[in-house]
Structures are given as structure tokens and as C-alpha cells.
Amino acid sequence: MRVVVAGGAGFLGSHLCDRLLLDGEEVVCIDNFLTGRKSNVEHLLDRPGFELLEQDVAERVEVAGTVDAVLEFASPASPLDYARYPIETLKAGAHGTLNTLDLARAKGARFLLASTSEVYGDPLVHPQEESYWGHVNPIGPRSMYDEAKRFAEALTTAYRNRHGLDTAIIRIFNTYGPRMRTDDGRAIPAFVSQALRGEPVTVAGDGMQTRSVCYVDDLVEGIVRMLRSGLPGPVNLGNPHEMTIIDTARLVVELIGSDAPITFVPRPGDDPMVRRPDITLARQQLGWEPVVDVRDGLVRTIEWFASELATEATGRTGA
Numbered sequence: 001m002r003v004v005v006a007g008g009a010g011f012l013g014s015h016l017c018d019r020l021l022l023d024g025e026e027v028v029c030i031d032n033f034l035t036g037r038k039s040n041v042e043h044l045l046d047r048p049g050f051e052l053l054e055q056d057v058a059e060r061v062e063v064a065g066t067v068d069a070v071l072e073f074a075s076p077a078s079p080l081d082y083a084r085y086p087i088e089t090l091k092a093g094a095h096g097t098l099n100t101l102d103l104a105r106a107k108g109a110r111f112l113l114a115s116t117s118e119v120y121g122d123p124l125v126h127p128q129e130e131s132y133w134g135h136v137n138p139i140g141p142r143s144m145y146d147e148a149k150r151f152a153e154a155l156t157t158a159y160r161n162r163h164g165l166d167t168a169i170i171r172i173f174n175t176y177g178p179r180m181r182t183d184d185g186r187a188i189p190a191f192v193s194q195a196l197r198g199e200p201v202t203v204a205g206d207g208m209q210t211r212s213v214c215y216v217d218d219l220v221e222g223i224v225r226m227l228r229s230g231l232p233g234p235v236n237l238g239n240p241h242e243m244t245i246i247d248t249a250r251l252v253v254e255l256i257g258s259d260a261p262i263t264f265v266p267r268p269g270d271d272p273m274v275r276r277p278d279i280t281l282a283r284q285q286l287g288w289e290p291v292v293d294v295r296d297g298l299v300r301t302i303e304w305f306a307s308e309l310a311t312e313a314t315g316r317t318g319a
Contacts, residue, residue, distance in 0.1 A: 001068040001069060002028065003020050003025050003026065003069045004028045004063055005029050005073060006057045006070070006074040007057075007073035007074035008073070009033060009036035010074075011036075011181075012220075014036075015177070015220050016073070018044070019221075027050050027051070028051045029041055029051065030055050031052075031074070032055060034056075034076065057092070057095075058074075058091040058094075059095070061100055067103065068107075070104040071111075071112045071114070071227070072101075072111070072113050073114040074100070075089060075114075077116075079186070082142075082144050082145040086144040090147070092148065094148065097113065097152040097155050101165065109166075110166045111168065112170065113153065113167070113170070114172060115153050115234060116172050117236070118146045119134050119153065120134040121136030122135055122136075122270060122271075127242075127277060127278045128275070128278060129236070130171070130235065140270040167232060168233050169234040171236050172219065174275065175219045176297065177216030178301060180301075182312065187245055187249075189305070190202065191249050195258040195260045196258070197260075201253060201261070201263070202263055204245065204265055204266070205271070206264065209274065210243060211245060211248065213239060215239075215296075215301075218291060222282060222286065235282050237279070237288075238277035239294075241294060242276040249262050
């Protein structure tokens with residue numbers, strides 16, 4: 001099978017490229033490196049069956065030869081990134097999804113959209129199941145990402161209904177692991193980077209808002225099962241183990257053995273108060289659920305961040 005992964009040099013996309021190659025698939029990785037990094041896939045450049053194309057899917061998508069599946073993961077995904085690139089985020093959700101859908105249609109390929117738990121907004125239903133329509137501010141500080149993904153879901157559904165395209169939608173809940181950028185801005189990379197540097201660990205608001213964090217290997221397993229299932233979705237993929245932000249920060253500090261203090265900063269606008277997936281559909285239809293304990297996943301993540309920060313420090317000193 002030949003698979004196109006749009007956004008394949010990003011955090012999630014690069015792990016997905018690894019897994020697909022490991023499974024014996026051919027992979028065409030497309031990225032414009034706005035937030036993705038070439039270093040995430042450099043280890044794959046000489047690998048048989050791997051091809052890297054520098055393209056902005058919001059502008060064009062050109063892939064020669066046969067394609068069996070198109071995976072649309074091309075979008076800024078952290079609040080800092082989509083606040084920095086609001087237009088690019090909206091274009092990725094609209095034009096990028098349109099162009100990758102057209103590629104899948106032209107090639108007769110299965111199409112999988114990486115949507116997000118952010119389509120639920122600041123939810124009034126807890127936990128969130130796929131039938132919930134969400135509670136989203138269309139002009140708020142997170143709207144460029146929320147609405148881009150909601151539109152992408154609608155467009156994917158329209159192609160399925162109008163053109164009979166074989167499509168799938170997954171809604172990804174908070175995921176963490178190696179290859180997240182140290183300046184990503186999301187809670188876990190921020191906490192880990194700050195604690196490793198001995199800086200104050202900054203928690204937004206009072207820290208009582210919750211997230212359900214899933215280790216990247218678990219998420220990739222769910223994605224691959226969804227790709228091969230033939231199901232249309234949407235299907236939630238995430239870890240239903242819910243933690244407060246303050247408890248997550250304390251756990252990171254504990255695992256690092258840091259004496260970094262925890263400090264509080266203003267909570268961003270429209271920051272969801274709760275977030276936990278109902279994964280009943282994933283369990284029943286995909287036979288999938290997370291297996292990596294949060295402590296084990298954080299230890300692996302911390303080890304990677306420690307190496308990354310050491311490399312950055314070496315680069316700054318020229319050693």
C-alpha cells in the first residue's frame with residue numbers, strides 16, 4: 001500500500017510515517033515545514049519506500065503514481081502555533097482538506113482526516129461522545145483551529161455523500177510524546193521543558209481544568225486501525241484517564257526530580273474546562289484503547305526532551 005501523509009514531518013505525522021514503514025507500506029510524506037520539522041523524518045530519508053515532498057497542501061498537492069490512502073494531518077496544532085498562524089491554519093483546514101480530498105478522489109484512495117477534540121469546544125457534555133455537536137465560539141481566540149477542523153469534517157462528509165469517496169474522520173484528544181517541540185506551548189512540553197531547565201512551571205488559571213492525555217504510540221495504533229477498518233467515523237481517539245492540569249504539572253516535576261516551583265498565569269480565553277473522550281466506539285469498532293500508563297509515557301517523553309534540550313544548548317554554545 002502507498003500512503004500519502006500530509007503534515008508528515010509534524011509530531012504526530014512523523015510517528016505515523018515510522019509506523020506505516022514498519023508495517024511494510026510505502027510512504028509519501030508531504031510538509032511545508034511551517035510547524036513540522038525536517039529533523040523529525042531525517043532518519044527516514046534513505047529508507048526504501050519513503051519519499052519526502054516539500055509542498056503546502058493549502059496551495060497544491062502533486063503526487064505521481066498510484067496512491068492507496070491519503071492521511072490529512074497538515075495543520076498547526078498547538079494554541080501558540082495557530083494563534084501565530086491564524087490564516088494558515090484556516091487555509092490548512094479549508095484548502096488543504098479540499099486539495100487532499102481531490103487527490104484521494106483522483107487516485108481512488110481512502111481518505112482519513114485528522115480532526116480534533118477541539119470541535120467540541122468548551123463542552124457542556126462530559127465525557128464527550130461523537131454524537132455531541134459541541135459548544136464552540138466561532139470568533140474566539142481558538143476559533144481559527146476549531147472552525148477549520150469543523151469545516152474540514154463537513155467537507156469530508158460532503159465528499160463521501162456527493163462523490164462516494166471512501167473517507168474516515170478521527171477526533172484526536174490531547175496527545176504527547178517524543179518529537180514535540182520544546183517551544184510547542186502545550187501543557188506537557190511546556191511543563192517538561194521548564195522543569196528540566198529549572199524554571200518555574202507555569203500553570204494556567206487555578207490548574208483545576210482537566211485534560212486526558214494519550215501517549216503517541218497508543219494514538220498511532222488507533223489511527224492505523226481506523227485507516228484499515230473501512231469505518232467512516234467520526235471516532236474519538238484519546239485516553240479517557242482524566243487529570244487536572246495542576247496534577248499533571250506536579251507529576252512532571254516529580255518524575256524529573258526537579259525543585260522547580262509551580263506558578264500560576266492567567267488562563268487563556270476559551271480554554272476548555274474539561275476534556276475527556278468517550279471511546280466506546282473505538283473499543284467496540286476498532287478493538288482499540290490506550291495501554292501506556294501516563295507515568296511510563298511521561299518518562300519516555302522526558303528522556304527525549306532532556307536529549308533535545310542538551311542538543312539545543314550545545315548548538316547555542318558552539319561546543
